[in-house]
Amino acid sequence: MQIPILDLFGRIETAEKLGAVARQRYSIYFTSYKHYLVLREQRFLRKQKISL
Numbered sequence: 001m002q003i004p005i006l007d008l009f010g011r012i013e014t015a016e017k018l019g020a021v022a023r024q025r026y027s028i029y030f031t032s033y034k035h036y037l038v039l040r041e042q043r044f045l046r047k048q049k050i051s052l
Helices: 005-051
Strands: none
Touching: none
16 A cells, blocks of 8 residues: 655645644643743742741
8 A cells, every 4th residue: 555645745734734733732731830830839839938
């Protein structure tokens, strides 16, 4: 079974685009999670100061 060269290049290009989208979404989610952790730590530190 042979895959025409143009079809193969089309599949490679599609896979590269999907990979770029996946990396972009991962980056957004990871950055959001880091911000969540920072905010959580700030709230914790504020509570510590109030209770002292």
